[in-house]
Amino acid sequence: MKRNTKILVVLLIVFVLIQFFRPEKINYGKPAQDLSNVPEEVNAIIRNSCFDCHSSEARLNWYDNITPANFFVTSHIKDGRKALDFSKWNTWPKAQQNSTLFFALNKVLSGEMPLPNYAAVHSSTKLNDKQVDILKNYALSLTSRKVTDTAQVNKVEKQYNAWINEGRKNTTVKPSPNGLQYIPDYRDWKAISTTDRFDNGSIRIIFGNEIAVKAIQEHHTNPWPDGTVFAKTAWKQEVHADGSISTGEFIQVEFMVKDSKKYTKTKGWGWGRWKGNDLKPYGDRPDFDKECVECHQPMKSRDYVFTSPLYLISQLKKVE
Ligand code: HEC
Ligand code: HEC
Structure with missing residues (x-):
């Protein structure tokens, strides 16, 4: 065998072997409820871009199950759910829902969320300008800013x-x-x-x-x-x-x-x-x-x- 082919074969064997190492099992697929008290389009954006890591429901792609990608994805989901779990939304008082939404919007505006390295691979979770505007306008609608006399x-x-x-x-x-x-x-x-x-x-x-x-x-x-x-x-x-x-x-x-x-x-x-x-x-x-x-x-x-x-x-x- 040529040297390059040998290297390829070794890599392939390593790749197959590491597939036996899997991250701890977590429950990926418990369906999460829609967010109550918000317009449907706001719910849809958050479901689509944030639920993978911030709810009981993660939609995974086939490549997310491959070692080593599965280790990263599992740890994002575990940490994400711990930090913020939208599955609990309907049990929160309205004030908490509003402040969470505000906090979430800040993370989006600062570019921290959805996690950039995840969004790079799962491009459908990336927010476009229109979606950001929808979130912003909704957050703004929660308050009225009248000029003070x-x-x-x-x-x-x-x-x-x-x-x-x-x-x-x-x-x-x-x-x-x-x-x-x-x-x-x-x-x-x-x-x-x-x-x-x-x-x-x-x-x-x-x-x-x-x-x-x-x-x-x-x-x-x-x-x-x-x-x-x-x-x-x-x-x-x-x-x-x-x-x-x-x-x-x-x-x-x-x-x-x-x-x-x-x-x-x-x-x-x-x-x-x-x-x-x-x-x-x-x-x-x-x-x-x-x-x-x-x-x-x-x-x-x-x-x-x-x-x-x-x-x-x-x-x-x-x-x-
Ligand atoms: C790939 C997984 C992933 C996706 C998708 C994701 N997040 Fe996160 N998010 C995390 C992780 C992990 C943390 C915890 C980070 C930390 O503690 O530093 C986090 C933290 C947060 C926090 C801070 C919570 C806290 O208490 O500090 C907010 C708010 C947040 N995310 C909002 C969002 C929003 C809004 C979206 C969708 C637009 C989103 N995230 C999408 C993984 C994700
Ligand atoms: C509706 C949810 C909510 C309730 C109820 C609440 N807090 Fe907080 N608190 C927050 C949030 C969110 C922050 C982060 C800063 C901000 O957004 O203003 C915070 C921040 C604080 C801080 C600054 C330190 C930190 O955690 O960032 C203090 C001090 C504080 N709260 C005290 C209290 C006290 C005392 C009470 C009860 C009398 C209370 N909070 C009730 C949501 C709440």
């Missing part, structure tokens, strides 16, 4: 100054019904993330205390160390005549305080929310925080925290 802008200006200056002297704020104390110092912390939620017309800033910021720098964020505190503030959006957006009325501040021993009942975090300019504690029972834990449950594998630091440079290196 001058009187309201002035009122809000005053309120914002009060938030910056006076609120910090406010020592009369009552604790949360579960005992968590209000923490006025959060305004001196570093902002670690912002979200502009066009689905419900709010602007949010997430602050982290020193321990949180240090943990981010040292990549110790799963689990977050005891002593970590996050403060998430939310304002209504003011829309100006030129379409620009600024913070409007102060809606609330929420805290998550990490103490894995003290807060074992609530997943290692103390939860509290104070509403409005007068910082009224939210909740009428000590276990009101069940509601917080439930909605943060999808982030279980990331210590119940949505905000994950974007280590952009190391991510880019991985892609290279």
Whole structure:
């Protein structure tokens, strides 16, 4: 045999042999229900482009069953389902459906989803511009952005100054019904993330205390160390005549305080929310925080925290 033919034969034998190595079996084919509460075309796009990895139903091609491709596909599906499972959509409250859709749209706009290396091979899952517009327009339709009048802008200006200056002297704020104390110092912390939620017309800033910021720098964020505190503030959006957006009325501040021993009942975090300019504690029972834990449950594998630091440079290196 010629040398090249020999190499080919060896490769072929190796290829046949590796077919005996298969990834662990997962259930690929449990039919997933349509997404309720959204237009049919939105459902169709998500079914087509996202369900393979984010629902109980994965449509595989013949080549997905070949080793080694099957290892990649199985791990995408496992990780994808863990991160977000659209099969559970119909059990979520409308607010959670809207925020998930918004989160999903962001991942599409940033080019992260559908996973580019998967979409390259499964080209039917790639979204075209028209499909992206359909998702965008639907997300926009969930909120109305009306221009704010001058009187309201002035009122809000005053309120914002009060938030910056006076609120910090406010020592009369009552604790949360579960005992968590209000923490006025959060305004001196570093902002670690912002979200502009066009689905419900709010602007949010997430602050982290020193321990949180240090943990981010040292990549110790799963689990977050005891002593970590996050403060998430939310304002209504003011829309100006030129379409620009600024913070409007102060809606609330929420805290998550990490103490894995003290807060074992609530997943290692103390939860509290104070509403409005007068910082009224939210909740009428000590276990009101069940509601917080439930909605943060999808982030279980990331210590119940949505905000994950974007280590952009190391991510880019991985892609290279
Ligand atoms: C080939 C499999 C695959 C496809 C197809 C796919 N995803 Fe993903 N997706 C993943 C994986 C794997 C993760 C987890 C990535 C991680 O944790 O870094 C993920 C994470 C996400 C997350 C973040 C969830 C979280 O909690 O961090 C969102 C949102 C998301 N995908 C939306 C979508 C949308 C929308 C589509 C369709 C347009 C889509 N994905 C298609 C595999 C996929
Ligand atoms: C409807 C779902 C939902 C509920 C209920 C909820 N959260 Fe969150 N929370 C989120 C989402 C989504 C984020 C990510 C940031 C964003 O989108 O604004 C978040 C982020 C946070 C953050 C910033 C840290 C992080 O995880 O990113 C804090 C602090 C927080 N929530 C506290 C609370 C508290 C306290 C309660 C209960 C009083 C609560 N949350 C209830 C969905 C929810």
